Amino acid sequence: MNPKVDDRVPVLIVGGSLVGLSASLFLGRLGVRHLLVEKHADTSRHPRGRGNNVRTMELYRVAGIETAIREAASVLAPNHGILQAPSLTGEEQEWLFREIDPGGRLGRFSPSSWCLCSQNDLEPVLRRAARELGAEIRFGTELVSFEQDADGVSALLRSRETGEERVVRAEYLVAADGPRSPARTRLGIGQSGKGELFHNVSITFRAKRLAEVVGDRHFIACYLTDPEADGALLPVDNREEWVFHAPWHPERGEPLEAFTDERCARHIRAAVGMPELDVEVTGMAPWHAAERVADRYSEGRVFLAGDSAHEMSPTGAFGSNTGIQDAHNLAWKLAAVLCGWAGPGLLESYGRERRPVARVTGERASARSAEHSHPGYAAVPGVGRQAGVLAVALGYRYRDGAVAGGDPAGPVVPEAFESAGEPGSRAPHQWLLRAGVRLSTLDLYEQAMVLLTGSAGTAWRDAARRAADRLAVPLDAYRIGDGADDDLAPEPGTDFAALHGIAPDGALLVRPDGFVAWRAEHRGDDPEAAVEHALRTVLSL
Structure with missing residues (x-):
């Protein structure tokens, strides 16, 4: 070089x-x-x-x-x-x-x-x-x-x-x-992993009359299952622009060149059930699922x-x-x-956290393709309907990484979504008020470490600021409650401490990506030492 x-x-x-x-x-x-x-x-x-x-x-x-x-x-x-x-x-x-x-x-x-x-x-x-x-x-x-x-x-x-x-x-x-x-x-x-699963050709096309047949069925996708012309239809503008995913079998020697405009248009007409549909193919792109x-x-x-x-x-x-x-x-x-x-050392936690999430999520994605009978996917029989999609999207956990006090033996993705402020999980969402302005707890997490404590957590807030200053770590600390001296107020009818799994005198340390780094359910004997230890552990200091 x-x-x-x-x-x-x-x-x-x-x-x-x-x-x-x-x-x-x-x-x-x-x-x-x-x-x-x-x-x-x-x-x-x-x-x-x-x-x-x-x-x-x-x-x-x-x-x-x-x-x-x-x-x-x-x-x-x-x-x-x-x-x-x-x-x-x-x-x-x-x-x-x-x-x-x-x-x-x-x-x-x-x-x-x-x-x-x-x-x-x-x-x-x-x-x-x-x-x-x-x-x-x-x-x-x-x-x-x-x-x-x-x-x-x-x-x-x-x-x-x-x-x-x-x-x-x-x-x-x-x-x-x-x-x-x-x-x-x-x-x-x-x-x-399992390797290649199936292959499709994504066809963009224009068909003005197709919207008349779709009517008010404004779907994200429609899986068309005629064995002679199966595929997935997706709207682009709900009017005349569409995408169709057609099965492709290169493993059988089928060349991509076989997908001529004429063949694609004929396949689309048969799949949607409109033999006279005027189809103008505007683009084509192969893709591989694995x-x-x-x-x-x-x-x-x-x-x-x-x-x-x-x-x-x-x-x-x-x-x-x-x-x-x-x-x-x-x-x-x-x-x-x-x-x-x-x-x-913090960078070493990237793969330790993200790789297990990808492995489990990939398994869920394959199972969902089987559930939906995705065109071109000859899945193993016996795969039933998949629950817990929200658990995959929001509930995944970091069991090994930049977390103090997590559960290394727990599942990466639980069967059902839970949001209880556990170390290694996404911090819960709760609406708060700051000077009369409504914001989510999630809006607090981006630029710095954040310590949240309940209405009886003044000692935590002050101790966290001192520990962070000593370590030169950017940290925002908030006491959440209804009192005049609290930094943020929960919306009426909500309980900040209960939602985050702590008592009013407990504390929660959240990373800039919104994941819980550490939690103390109650105030301990030395809050400052506890926060410093958590920061050192999480940030590899």
Whole structure:
């Protein structure tokens, strides 16, 4: 590699899709200078990866772009549910589920909600927000090679337009470069799991009369099960733009070239049950569903995120959401280490926390594909309906990582969603009032460690501030109660301490990513020593 260094940055992100752009946004919010490179000339043009779960939307809420995303996704706002039928015109129809959040139950647990926003609409929002925060983003630039040493990573980059090459020196590299990750391959990191599950060809098409048949069945997706023409139909604008996922069998020697426009149009007509439908094919993209997890998530100063770290069946959009949450977990840890208030050992917790989540979530995604009879997936018989989707989205736990006092023997994803403030779990949502302004507890978590205590927790609040000052750790401490001296007030009729699993004189330490780092149910003899020990343990100080 050319020894001359042209640019220096704290973090180099390779990959400018959902995960890479999210990493750029999160790092930018934390004030970490970085460079993102993406080999393609622009963001995705294909409407895919549309399901953003409630946890992802919470992260985007805190990052200040939830409203912009919902505006970009407004055309699909009325769409709910998954429909399954032999055709759109027959009488046999079944809703696998009709509403994402029946009865509005989710509002008790989160200030956000699910959002249907296709990747081609979401990525520009992420890129714009990241650039407004000062991110340097170069599309049409590929990573040629990299080498690392004890102090950093030297990466050779090439412009795909001009061929110009430059060497960038970074302290850390985040490889969000997809399922065939050249970075993972170069590091020699293997994968484990079921491997390839099935293959589809995603076909974008225009059909003006199709909306007449769909009518008021504004589904997220419709699985069409005619064995001679099965596939999945997804709306793009609920009017004339659509996507159809057709099964593809390369394992049987079927070439991609066999999917001509004429064949695709004929398949779509048969699948929806409209032999005379006028179909104009506008685009085509093959994709492969697999269940794989990298054997490790990092090597030295290089970290895998998103599809480079894990592949999942697309049913339920678990893969993209898990990847975005990878980026969020890694971003605050990189910021803490680069800014000097955490030890390098904190970065080792990234893989210990995220890899088990990916493994269990991947298993749930495959099971959901079986439940929904996803076109092209010949699943093992006997897989029943899957419960606990909210547990996967919000209830996953970090059993081994940057947590003090967690339960290492507990499940990574519980059977049912629980929110009780346990160390290693996402901190509960509760509406609070600050000077008459309503905010969620989740809105407090981003820039610093946060200590929350009940109405009898003055000693905790003061002790935490002293301990954090001594360790030079950014920390916000709040006493929550109805008194004049409390920092935040719970909404009437709610009990902060009970919701967070503590007594009024207990305390909770929350990480910048909103996960509970440590908890004391009651006041101890030496609150300051207890908080200092927790901070040292969690932050590898």
